[in-house]
Amino acid sequence: xxxxxxxxxxxxxxxxxxxxxxxxxxxxxxxxxxxxxxxxxxxxxxxxxxxxxxxxxxxxxxxxxxxxxxxxxxxxxxxxxxxxxxxxxxxxxxxxxxxxxxxxxxxxxxxxxxxxxxxxxxxxxxxxxxxxxxxxxxxxxxxxxxxxxxxxxxxxxxxxxxxxxxxxxxxxxxxxxxxxxxxxxxxxxxxxxxxxxxxxxxxxxxxxxxxxxxxxxxxxxxxxxxxxxxxxxxxxxxxxxxxxxxxxxxxxxxxxxxxxxxxxxxxxxxxxxxxxxxxxxxxxxxxxxxxxxxxxxxxxxxxxxxxxxxxxxxxxxx
Numbered sequence: 231x232x233x234x235x236x237x238x239x240x241x242x243x244x245x246x247x248x249x250x251x252x253x254x255x256x257x258x259x260x261x262x263x264x265x266x267x268x269x270x271x272x273x274x275x276x277x278x279x280x281x282x283x284x285x286x287x288x289x290x291x292x293x294x295x296x297x298x299x300x301x302x303x304x305x306x307x308x309x310x311x312x313x314x315x316x317x318x319x320x321x322x323x324x325x326x327x328x329x330x331x332x333x334x335x336x337x338x339x340x341x342x343x344x345x346x347x348x349x350x351x352x353x354x355x356x357x358x359x360x361x362x363x364x365x366x367x368x369x370x371x372x373x374x375x376x377x378x379x380x381x382x383x384x385x386x387x388x389x390x391x392x393x394x395x396x397x398x399x400x401x402x403x404x405x406x407x408x409x410x411x412x413x414x415x416x417x418x419x420x421x422x423x424x425x426x427x428x429x430x431x432x433x434x435x436x437x438x439x440x441x442x443x444x445x446x447x448x449x450x451x452x453x454x455x456x457x458x459x460x461x462x463x464x465x466x467x468x469x470x471x472x473x474x475x476x477x478x479x480x481x482x483x484x485x486x487x488x489x490x491x492x493x494x495x496x497x498x499x500x501x502x503x504x505x506x507x508x509x510x511x512x513x514x515x516x517x518x519x520x521x522x523x524x525x526x527x528x529x530x531x532x533x534x535x536x537x538x539x540x541x542x543x544x545x546x547x548x
Contacts, residue, residue: 254279258286265289265543268321271313278320287546290317291325291347292335294457318342322546325539328458330478345542350532351463359445361438366403366429368445373401373429374506375446377439377465380408380415383455385475385497390421390428392452392502398427400510405431405442443468448509453477454496463530466490469523471515473505483526490522 250273257266258280266280267289274290281288295314317324318339325347326332332346362368374393378384386404393402404422408415422428434442443449449465451474458479466472466483472491474480484491492512494505509515 250276258283262286264547267291269293271295271317272310274313274317274321275309277316281320281322287323288321289323289325289542289546290321291327292317292331292457293327293349294331294455295334318344323542325542328479329482331457345538347535347538347542348530349458349460349463350530350535351460351467351526352532353527354443354464354468355437355440356444356468357437357440359441362441362445365438366431368401368403368429368442370445371447372399373403373446374448374450374510375403375405375442375465375470376450376452377405377442377461378451378453378459379406380404380418382414383453385452385454386418387421388452388497388499388502389450390418390425392499392506393428394421394425395503396506398510400447401427401429403429403431403442403446405434405439407433440468443470446470448473448506448515450506451475451480452494452496452502453480456480458483463526466519466522467526467530469519471509471512471519472522473509475502484522488518490518490525 250268254266254276257263262283263286265287266277268274268277269291270293271290277288277290280286318335319342323343323345324335324339325345326335327347327349329346332344335342335344359368359370376386376389380386389402389404404418419430422430431442443465446465449462449470449472451459451462451472453459453475454477456477456479462472462474462480462483472484474484474491474493475496476493477496481493484493492505492509495501512518
């Protein structure tokens with residue numbers, strides 16, 4: 231079995247679409263693979279083309295309903311709506327990374343072969359606060375952490391607004407940045423500039439990110455829209471207490487009753503503030519975080535993800 235995987239270029243405009251089109255044509259006509267696997271609903275508009283070649287299968291992995299993201303204008307949003315439709319009609323199988331996405335696709339496309347295969351996380355490397363203390367002045371347990379892209383659907387501005395209301399010596403660390411919307415990042419940094427407790431680290435990885443996850447008092451993800459956020463899984467795998475908005479995929483991971491963390495009402499800054507105070511004071515948060523770490527390491531293993539994808543490929547080729 232030969233496999234070619236094609237995704238999209240990380241730009242906001244038409245590069246992803248043109249790249250997916252040219253990659254599909256080259257892959258199908260020249261490389262002639264057994265399976266072409268697309269990631270995201272945008273590139274899935276081309277997922278019918280590989281099937282026109284006898285013996286070639288196509289698969290689409292859905293990481294979220296991208297047309298709902300705030301950054302897209304009318305034309306792009308309509309094209310991505312088309313991508314959702316094609317991802318549920320054209321490929322031989324549609325992979326969904328969360329149970330909520332799986333339920334959506336089974337309801338909207340009952341005749342499609344829909345498969346649940348979640349994102350995975352590696353085994354974490356817990357590290358002491360060495361580099362982050364020298365680079366950012368951060369000690370273990372002294373900060374609340376956000377990790378992710380600076381985009382409106384992740385709602386970092388709500389996090390800043392809610393945190394600024396708190397009377398606390400804790401710091402707020404935002405690790406990440408904007409890939410295409412520099413104006414939005416500048417707006418966030420302007421808000422943070424009014425509070426000396428706020429720290430922007432920029433994009434980080436490797437040992438620095440390990441240290442940030444390992445030593446945070448609380449990880450927070452206030453997103454309005456996600457597929458299945460790897461940052462939340464990563465934070466929980468380190469045994470870091472988590473607070474997240476109550477969108478479906480977060481509830482799926484944390485539990486409706488907050489078994490593995492805390493939830494707040496999406497887009498409700500008042501409830502976020504109250505939940506943040508409660509999460510930081512929760513006497514059970516250490517035990518919850520330990521149970522969450524064990525759950526994530528058990529349920530979201532990359533080895534299991536790889537095995538599930540390989541099993542899907544073998545079934546399609548049979």
